[in-house]
Amino acid sequence: MLVEVCANSLESAMNAQKAGADRIELCTELAVGGITPSYGLLKCIKTHLKIPVHVLVRPRSGDFTYSSGEFNIMKRDIELCIELGFDGIVSGVLHKDFTLDVERTKALVDLSGNLKFTFHRAFDWVLDPLSTLKKLETLGVDYILSSGQQNSALQGIELLRTLHKKTTSCSIMPGGGINSDNAREFKTSGFGALHLSGSEYIKRLAENPAVSMNSPSFLSNQGVFVSSVNAIESVIKEVK
Numbered sequence: 001m002l003v004e005v006c007a008n009s010l011e012s013a014m015n016a017q018k019a020g021a022d023r024i025e026l027c028t029e030l031a032v033g034g035i036t037p038s039y040g041l042l043k044c045i046k047t048h049l050k051i052p053v054h055v056l057v058r059p060r061s062g063d064f065t066y067s068s069g070e071f072n073i074m075k076r077d078i079e080l081c082i083e084l085g086f087d088g089i090v091s092g093v094l095h096k097d098f099t100l101d102v103e104r105t106k107a108l109v110d111l112s113g114n115l116k117f118t119f120h121r122a123f124d125w126v127l128d129p130l131s132t133l134k135k136l137e138t139l140g141v142d143y144i145l146s147s148g149q150q151n152s153a154l155q156g157i158e159l160l161r162t163l164h165k166k167t168t169s170c171s172i173m174p175g176g177g178i179n180s181d182n183a184r185e186f187k188t189s190g191f192g193a194l195h196l197s198g199s200e201y202i203k204r205l206a207e208n209p210a211v212s213m214n215s216p217s218f219l220s221n222q223g224v225f226v227s228s229v230n231a232i233e234s235v236i237k238e239v240k
Contacts, residue, residue: 001186002193004054004173006034010044016198017051024053025090025118030197032061032219033121036077046084054088054118055081057108062224064094064122071104078111088116090145098127106139118143121175124150133163136170143173145195152177153194154185161189 004023005016008030016024026045027034034056037045045053059066059073066074071093078089089112093101109117119136123146126132136144146163148156153174164172174186175195186194218225 001191004175004193004195006030006175006195006197008034008197008199010041010048012197012199013045013049013053017049019198021051023051023087024049025056025195026053027056027058027090029061030199034058035061036074039080042080042084042086046086052087054090054116055086056120057081057089057091058120060224062220063096063222064092064125065096065101066093066104074108075111078108082113082115086115088112088118088142090118090120092119092122094122094125098125100126100132100135102135102139105136109139109141116142118145118173120145121147124148124156129159129163130166133166133170137168141170143171143193145173145175147174147176150176154178154182157185157189160186160191164189164191 002022004025005021006025006027007013007016008028013024013026026037026041028037028041029035035058036056042055057074057077059070059077074091078091081089089108091108093104093108095101105119117140119141123129123132123144129149133144144163146156146160147153148159150156153160153176156176157174160172160174171192173193173195174191178186178194178196183194
């Protein structure tokens with residue numbers, strides 16, 4: 001069974017390789033579901049890792065419906081991953097009504113060329129997972145990463161099993177809350193791959209800083225926060 005580890009740093013990726021992982025999904029910011037790693041991290045990963053690495057291409061947190069500018073960034077990131085010699089891309093695009101954006105997802109798959117392509121957990125938002133599965137297979141997607149549209153893959157295992165039985169050309173890869181207590185359940189269910197972060201919290205500071213750098217108010221699944229022309233103009237008017 002293939003074990004893919006979602007690694008959010010060079011240290012995480014190296015630990016996963018040391019532990020015997022078969023493959024890495026490289027990203028940053030696990031707290032928001034992952035975003036595209038930096039160029040510096042990509043370069044370092046190519047230097048230090050020997051196992052295959054698939055790169056998450058997601059330009060920001062929030063929803064999976066992107067502006068034309070964001071979509072161009074995604075395409076450029078895929079081109080960069082090809083240039084650097086990575087093994088796969090993890091990405092995908094939805095419409096605002098939670099249906100698959102076939103045209104844009106196809107563009108990403110086609111641009112990825114010979115690299116493996118995983119449609120990520122945006123799949124867990126689609127309204128008709130069985131129909132979406134067929135569309136993704138038609139597009140040539142190699143893997144679908146899913147928790148079975150539940151908060152954890154174990155809770156969503158029935159849908160995952162149904163999807164697994166319906167596949168003809170791509171692999172369903174359970175992900176979300178997988179650990180040593182439940183991993184065998186997915187193997188005995190016949191899945192060929194699973195996905196986990198296997199992360200642990202490591203405290204680095206002896207005391208809490210006086211000012212927090214975390215801003216939960218900026219987190220939303222329904223949209224994104226964008227710098228406002230009016231808000232910035234009003235400040236500039238006051239100080240210039």
